[in-house]
Amino acid sequence: MESEHGGRTETRAGGRAGGADQDPATEAFVAHRNLLFTVAYEMLGSAADAEDVLQETWLRWAGVDLATVRDRRAYLVRITTRQALSRLRTLGRRKESYVGTWLPEPLLTAPDVADDAELADSVSMAMLLVLETLTPTERAVFVLREVFALGYAEIAEAVGRNPAAVRQIAHRAGVRIAARRPRAPVSAAESREAFDAFRRAAETGDLRGLLDVLAPDVVFLGDGGGVRQAVRRPVTGADKVARMLVAGMGRAAAASLRTAEVNARPALVLRLGGEVDTVLAVAIEGGLVTGLYAVRNPAKLSHMRRETTLRR
Structure with a gap:
């Protein structure tokens, strides 16, 4: 691989x-x-x-x-x-x-991004989707406070609010994020083991292997942007997702499947004719795959050509 x-x-x-x-x-x-x-x-x-x-x-x-x-x-x-x-x-x-499900634009990230646990978590595909549930101001306040550790006065100047209001917004956003983000911490070794098991099963079309590594309530989201074929609605449940993956890999027999660090997490990159066709980001919690995010919209794949350096 x-x-x-x-x-x-x-x-x-x-x-x-x-x-x-x-x-x-x-x-x-x-x-x-x-x-x-x-x-x-x-x-x-x-x-x-x-x-x-x-x-x-x-x-x-x-x-x-x-x-x-x-x-x-x-x-x-x-x-x-x-x-x-x-x-x-x-x-x-x-x-x-937007036609179908909108997913964040994937980034091929430099290896050192994963070394910063907080930064890696904040740019993961799963976390970016959680941030989508916030209002624009809540999102700005949460990102500046929780990820970049800016003071309330500094954030207030950036978002055009007073510090007291920013404190309230930060609290409200934090509560909403806490209710949606993964609660069980996952070690890097555990995540890698689960990802490798998922990769092997997906690559070989091993239905039993996929069922063993997919969480019962796993969710698959696809983003084709109306340009490429993709599921229009979330597919939920290990059996449905596993069978869809096996069928999909069978149709993509001529494709090249590789691993990559995407948004500071292991992901699968499917290439056809040397060009990136699909980026499949993987969310893992408790040793099981809980989310799969397939980005196929060509307009969102340009940052997969080179590493992007992220910093706090």
Whole structure:
């Protein structure tokens, strides 16, 4: 079983990281670019939209008088958050007319992302779907507070609320997230063992093996965006999901199936003719597969060509 590999992402706005002749504004932007992308991506669940937000952030940052900026990192995060909030509301309207199930855009992540447990959890496909249940402001507050550990006053400036209101929003969002996120901690070894068992069973069409590793209430979601064939509604239950996977792998006999680190979790990548056809993200809890997220929309697969570096 091979693994996907790719190069590090480059800075679109402000030039390449490590440029020799950067002005102070460009230097600050490049230094925090991976952090800003991570903030935008966690808020939006879309790498393409996160890149657009960074472009907008750069345009605004380039016009700022740096002599008036006390904390450049905080200022950049504030601009990024405001731009992401605006785009999140637009994205919400686009999702209303989306064909079939909308899933976050998968990222081929650098190996070191998985070493940061909190960051890895926050960008997992399962967690990004949980964040979809929050309002735009709740999502921004939760991400900035729980993932990036910003203070209430700093968050208040970013979302246009007062610190007391931000505290209330953070509490409300935290309660909603806690009710939906996995409660049983899973060790890396346990997750890898379950994933490997799932991979072997899926690759060989082993129905019994799939039933052994799938949780009784496992959910399969597919996103074809109206361009590629995908299940339009969630498929629930180990037997239904296992039989669907066996049938699907039988039809994809000519495909190449590989493992990859997608959103800081092991995933399967199906290639046809050398091109990524499907990314199957896997959620594991208690040693069993609880969620499967198949992204087939070609517009969402461009960030599978190279590793994306995420930072807190």
